[in-house]
Amino acid sequence: MKLLGMMLPLLVSLSLLSGCGEKEKFIVYGSPENEKEVEAILKEQDFVDKTTVIQYDNSMLVAVQIKQWDKWKKAKLEKKLQKKFDEKYPNKDVFVSADYKIFYEANKIKKEQVEDNKLKDKIKKLKKLAKEET
Amino acid sequence: MEKEQYKQLEQNVTPNPPYFKNVAKAFLVGGLICTIGQAVSLFYMTFFDFTEATVGNPTVATMIFFAMILTGFGLYKKIGQFAGAGSAVPVTGFGNAVISAAIEHRSEGLVLGVGGNLFKLAGSVVLFGVVSAFFIALIKFILVTLGVVSW
Amino acid sequence: MVMTFVFAFFVGGIICAIGQLLMDFGKLTPGHTLSTLVVAGAILAGMGLYEPLINFAGAGATVPITSFGNSLTHGAIVEAEKHGLVGVLTGMFEVTSSGISAAVVFGFIGALIFKPKGNVD
Numbered sequence: 121m122k123l124l125g126m127m128l129p130l131l132v133s134l135s136l137l138s139g140c141g142e143k144e145k146f147i148v149y150g151s152p153e154n155e156k157e158v159e160a161i162l163k164e165q166d167f168v169d170k171t172t173v174i175q176y177d178n179s180m181l182v183a184v185q186i187k188q189w190d191k192w193k194k195a196k197l198e199k200k201l202q203k204k205f206d207e208k209y210p211n212k213d214v215f216v217s218a219d220y221k222i223f224y225e226a227n228k229i230k231k232e233q234v235e236d237n238k239l240k241d242k243i244k245k246l247k248k249l250a251k252e253e254t
Numbered sequence: 255m256e257k258e259q260y261k262q263l264e265q266n267v268t269p270n271p272p273y274f275k276n277v278a279k280a281f282l283v284g285g286l287i288c289t290i291g292q293a294v295s296l297f298y299m300t301f302f303d304f305t306e307a308t309v310g311n312p313t314v315a316t317m318i319f320f321a322m323i324l325t326g327f328g329l330y331k332k333i334g335q336f337a338g339a340g341s342a343v344p345v346t347g348f349g350n351a352v353i354s355a356a357i358e359h360r361s362e363g364l365v366l367g368v369g370g371n372l373f374k375l376a377g378s379v380v381l382f383g384v385v386s387a388f389f390i391a392l393i394k395f396i397l398v399t400l401g402v403v404s405w
Numbered sequence: 406m407v408m409t410f411v412f413a414f415f416v417g418g419i420i421c422a423i424g425q426l427l428m429d430f431g432k433l434t435p436g437h438t439l440s441t442l443v444v445a446g447a448i449l450a451g452m453g454l455y456e457p458l459i460n461f462a463g464a465g466a467t468v469p470i471t472s473f474g475n476s477l478t479h480g481a482i483v484e485a486e487k488h489g490l491v492g493v494l495t496g497m498f499e500v501t502s503s504g505i506s507a508a509v510v511f512g513f514i515g516a517l518i519f520k521p522k523g524n525v526d
Contacts, residue, residue: 188408194460220406221305252308253483271429277422284421284469285414291464292413296406310459310467310476311503317468318504322511326519339424342435343442344417344468345504349511356512358521368516372509375436380505382440383447383473387500390451391481391493405486 148173149230158182161208167197172226176239180209181246182216183226194218215243217250276338283333283340291317291344314345321349326357351376409463416458416465439470446474451482476502 148155149172162171162182167190174181182205186194198218205214217223225246234242295313298304304312324330330350333341341347355374359367373380397403420442427438446469449455455475459466466472477500484496 188412188461191461192457194457219305219307220409221299221303221309224300249303249305252305273426273429276429277425280425281418281422284424285418285465288417288462288465288468289410289414291417291468292410295464295467306460306463310472313464313467314472314502314504315507318507318511322515326515328522339428339435339438340418340421342439343421343424343470345470345472346468348439348470348473348504349508352508352512353515356516357519360516360521364513364516368513372512376439376508378436378440379443379470379473383443383477383502384497386444386447386474387450387477387481388493388497390447390478391485391496394451394482395485395490395493405482 147171147227147230149175149226157208161204165201165204167193168201170223172223172230174226174229174239174243176236176243178211178213179240179243180205180212180214181222181226181243182214183223184216184218185220185223186218215247215250217246219250222246222250279336280338280340280343283337284343285340287317287341287344287346290320317344317346318349318353321346322353325350325353330354348376348379351379412462413465413468416462417469418465420465420469420471442469442471443474446471447478448474450475450478455479473502473504476500476504 148158154175158173158180162168162173162184167186168184169187170185172183174183182201184201186197190197198216201218202214202216205212205216225242229239229242291313294316295309298309298312298316299306302312321330324333324346330341330346331354334347334350341350352372352375355371355376356368359371359374361367362371394403394405398405424438424442427433427441428435431438433441446455449458449471455466455471456479459472459475466475480500481493481496484492484499486492488495
């Protein structure tokens with residue numbers, strides 16, 4: 121019982137932590153003409169928790185974070201979203217990833233306001249990274 | 255004495271382990287070790303080029319490094335006395351088994367002592383891991399060839 | 406990410422609790438318990454269920470010993486997929502579990518720098 125008592129405060133503090141940071145869940149960075157459209161596609165997927173989209177020329181990096189209870193199906197949902205974007209933007213080179221690392225790097229690109237000429241290389245590098253297997 | 259009777263007697267004599275307490279302790283310590291592992295994973299994803307798919311390897315290696323330090327100072331054994339499976343089931347427990355065997359047999363030399371006894375305690379884990387991997391891959395290959403399942 | 410920490414704790418804790426139950430109720434020795442868990446991890450990997458667990462719980466699935474079974478089986482299956490039956494055989498020599506190599510390396514280093522304390526149990 122003492123052990124349960126030890127766990128309770130831990131759980132409470134963790135649930136408090138997860139409650140904050142609700143704003144700016146859907147971010148689109150780069151060429152602004154289709155911002156709303158991309159946001160709309162992502163918003164209608166109920167498994168998507170947070171996203172950051174980086175755009176440059178024809179490349180588009182869609183970094184999403186999946187809701188905790190949908191993470192079991194991460195690979196499947198990634199593919200589903202990729203298909204959706206490929207259909208919507210057949211002329212664009214879209215890459216969807218649900219990996220935390222890709223999401224983290226995408227946010228960093230946005231935060232540091234990376235210059236346009238460097239964006240392309242960055243996106244390429246992240247794509248390669250995401251495709252690596254163990 | 256009949257075998258059945260002996261068993262009965264043995265059960266009467268052996269005290270029942272405090273099941274709930276043991277399981278709770280294993281859950282807490284095991285969970286805590288995995289939470290530390292998650293922090294290590296986050297560290298590697300933040301500062302190095304590892305994704306969620308590839309971060310498992312450096313995480314496991316780092317956890318075993320921690321196990322080496324704790325084992326070397328004789329602390330892992332103390333954690334184990336409290337936590338039971340909680341410290342034995344994470345890879346740190348495997349690391350502890352290998353590393354403690356290596357340290358204990360150092361005096362017999364690097365080849366016969368360390369080399370010969372490294373897997374004295376943890377060998378069965380490696381054996382069953384590799385052998386089951388082989389047979390499961392084989393079974394899966396056969397099933398795929400027969401068209402029962404797909405890769 | 407915060408949620409991943411919570412579930413790393415829970416899933417990792419539950420796997421360890423299962424290990425404790427195998428030892429207490431199943432009357433298995435620690436060696437038998439760990440071997441059972443490794444085989445269980447390998448079977449789950451074969452059924453394609455371990456990867457989703459890693460997605461869900463992060464280190465809660467990669468840190469327990471069951472992940473050995475997963476990484477070895479996963480490697481063997483990837484090779485078998487690429488090269489067929491030969492892949493099953495050659496795959497076994499290519500698959501690695503970073504845990505095993507790390508334990509060997511740190512075991513050696515540990516033996517060089519630490520003094521024995523009568524710790525083998």
